[in-house]
Amino acid sequence: MRIKKAVITAAARGERLYPVADTIQKAMLPVIDTDGLHKPVIQIIAEEAFASGIEEICVVCAPGDGERYINAFTSLRDNLIKSFKGVDWARDEANKIDHLIRQISFAEQTEPLGYGHAVYCAREFVNDEPFLLLLGDYLYVSDLLQKRCAAQLIELASQENCSVSAVNPTIEHQISRYGTLTGKHVPNTPGVYQINKIIEKPSLSVAELELQTPGLRIGYYLCFFGMHVFTPMVFDILKKSIDQDGTNILLTPTLQELAETEKYLALEVKGNRYDLSKRHGLMQAQIALGLAGEAHDETLTSMVELLAEANTRSAKLV
Template sequence: MQKIRKAIIPAAGLGTRMLPATKSIPKELLTIVDRPVLDYIVEEAFASGIEHVIIVTGRMKGAIEDHFDHAFELDVCLRNAGKHPLADRIAQNTPGAGTISFVRQQQARGLGHAVWTARHIVGDEPFAVLLPDMLMISEEPCLKSMVALYERHGGNVIAVEQCAPEDAHKFGIVSLEPAAGGPLVTGLVEKPAPGTAPSNLFISGRYILQPETLELLERQAPGAGGEIQLTDAMIALMGDQEIRPFEFGGRTFDCGTPAGFVNANLRMAMARADLEPQIGIEIESLSATQRAVA
């Protein structure tokens, strides 16, 4: 069984759900408190044993590469100003040389196509995929738990979560069957018509996939929305390989939506001892105002 060493983070999307903020700022660099959301995703990858992160970018996304580079001038300015702890923190959060690569998705052709553009760096080995706007919070990183499941059984692993049955038409939904060693994914439906979903378990943004997925994407016809869909390749893969679900029990925030973005900021700020007292006062004040209006 090959180790999961590489992870793809597709970050070429336009971020239309967050316009006008994303007109000039990549959505992946919008901040959750004082760190870009992409920082948290890259941190999860490395904390899960990933050795090499591949970020798929596009036009107007050069700031992502700059963010993960060593900012020599900034480091010098901070140290000259005596701000050594801050300079040290930034340096520690900067990935080492050769641990991050960047490839361009030159056309917006879907998630599957974005993953496929990293094929030459991934090579002939299994890999992880982390969606950059899905911030997943738990005691143990979601991907780390998935790697542990992969190391027990091999094959492919996808993270799933429960949604309200009436919301199932908004997501990619899986169907499961019991098997030795745990349930297997036996079906994938992208945004099923209301009332037709086979379950209320949706794919939540983390994958461990075998290299054959890239071969399927190579020759795959466009699917929903005229795009190359990763779920279509996974459906084809199910005929030959096992796909296991990992039901994530933490808290997921879709930071690509205004509500998810604000909720993630609130959650992460309230978890910090230096911010919680001030934010708690503001929340209490707002709650009191709303109670008075009601």
């Protein structure tokens, strides 16, 4: 199957990023990308998708945010053209933003009815095709120089003609933050599992009893990476949940039913995800992007200098 559409969920306002999220969509927060340029978070996520073969993107957003995104990106493009006339990097960046504006559309989630409901809001855009799903508050850094995290996922989904969720082996004290799963290793395919059971943010005691995966290091579990490729079947299952209880539609129960309905795999992606909404998440993502990109030496030098300053202050207090 060919995956040419992506959905980015960005409807939540980001209470944990107060007070900035009260005045700007959290997905528009600026971060220095691996190419050394300042970009809004959502542009970095979109470029992850475009670089992996995606042609069209739909952002699920809060009411009115679609127009705000377009206005913000139009202003960024115009400012680049006016302020850096004839400069190659600025012209290239303006062209990328122009491409984003042309290929992006929006679906509003009019009420906060859960993450599953947010995904369902993109059904009309997806139009009965397989699609890539990305979170608007996660940034991704691949361990592979020539293959993005999303590209790794899309490649397997296309080969196997089925839904695939990206996962990372995660230490046990962190699993309460993520959807966690277990499955059977697919023979002769390293890092690929047939999904059996999924539990949203399990306690350690539950995980020890129900989510152990043979072959992982002791104390590690397979947790969602914040990136999925789904067949349209996911919308049929979500609709049943919405019809039964439209108040808080979670995605995880839908994925459990998906695993029981059709072929559904998990892939250990070679890379890392950074949750911008958690404490120090934005800082961790910025450091990771800096170390993975053109500003590696500058980032590393800054980190060493900060650590040396902190060590000096600590010594003075002793």
